[in-house]
């Protein structure tokens with residue numbers, strides 16, 4: 001028995017679309033699948049524009065560049081997220097300012113944002129962490145009050161909803177990832193979503209080496225090659241045609257985990273705010289009694305029983321390049337959580353088996 005933490009779901013549909021793309025000869029970033037994938041994704045998110053990119057990290061960088069973020073700026077991000085959020089800010093020369101999270105949603109705390117604003121602050125990047133949407137209304141209100149831009153980092157949250165509205169259209173621009181462990185995949189890949197036509201055109205131009213639309217091979221400024229290939233878009237389109245069944249299965253997974261894992265006040269699974277639809281990118285298991293050392297031992301025990309897990313993210317403020325005082329809530333959370341397996345072929349029976357092992361360890365560690 002071996003349960004990986006995640007696995008892409010690739011069916012004959014994906015194989016047939018990618019094969020068609022390969023055979024068409026349109027193997028680079030021109031080809032019909034690019035537009036079809038972008039259209040399908042825009043429609044899914046309820047936005048006017050979607051722009052494919054080669055991964056979520058470059059997507060974040062591109063969004064920041066297109067919105068005019070540069071070395072003179074500060075960008076407020078959560079201290080608790082994947083490192084790409086901070087790196088993308090750093091690539092622009094701007095300073096990532098790390099702030100604390102809400103203890104329930106694990107997403108950026110609006111109060112913490114307010115406290116971190118300086119005259120140099122230009123943007124906020126709320127991250128919809130592990131599939132749970134950030135509390136966007138107060139964040140957008142703060143942004144309006146201080147004239148700040150908001151970029152959703154939706155890398156982990158395809159299909160999540162905030163007050164009944166899908167993430168991706170809740171701010172100036174959103175960025176998704178299609179890395180192999182994400183809700184849908186293109187191998188590597190990403191997507192920008194937005195409603196502003198000017199921003200879409202600017203991001204598209206910067207993505208394609210900033211080539212002038214009037215004069216081929218004329219580049220009025222420094223751009224990037226952050227394009228997705230037609231092959232990846234073919235895979236992405238096939239995944240989009242299956243996204244409802246893929247996300248539905250994630251709901252079943254958490255339902256089965258909730259049914260079987262012995263939760264209590266001190267042992268919890270994914271939180272869901274009353275206003276949220278969680279996309280459940282990863283199953284989150286938290287136990288208040290864990291710490292970094294105990295958690296490692298807990299994960300090793302799981303591994304010995306054939307169950308892969310991963311620790312919650314370490315704080316960005318603990319990493320050499322972003323070193324600063326740790327955010328207290330995030331610090332506490334980062335050492336008590338692990339993620340359990342969640343993927344399309346995981347059955348109820350599999351979840352029961354994993355849960356039985358987890359329950360045995362809950363007893364062993366007296367959690």
Ligand SMILES: Cc1ncc(COP(=O)(O)O)c(C=O)c1O
Pocket residue numbers: 055056057058081082084085127153155156176177178179188189190
């Ligand atoms: C929160 C977050 N932001 C950004 C990224 C970057 O996406 P990618 O791996 O496609 O570059 C990821 C995913 O890995 C992520 O989890």
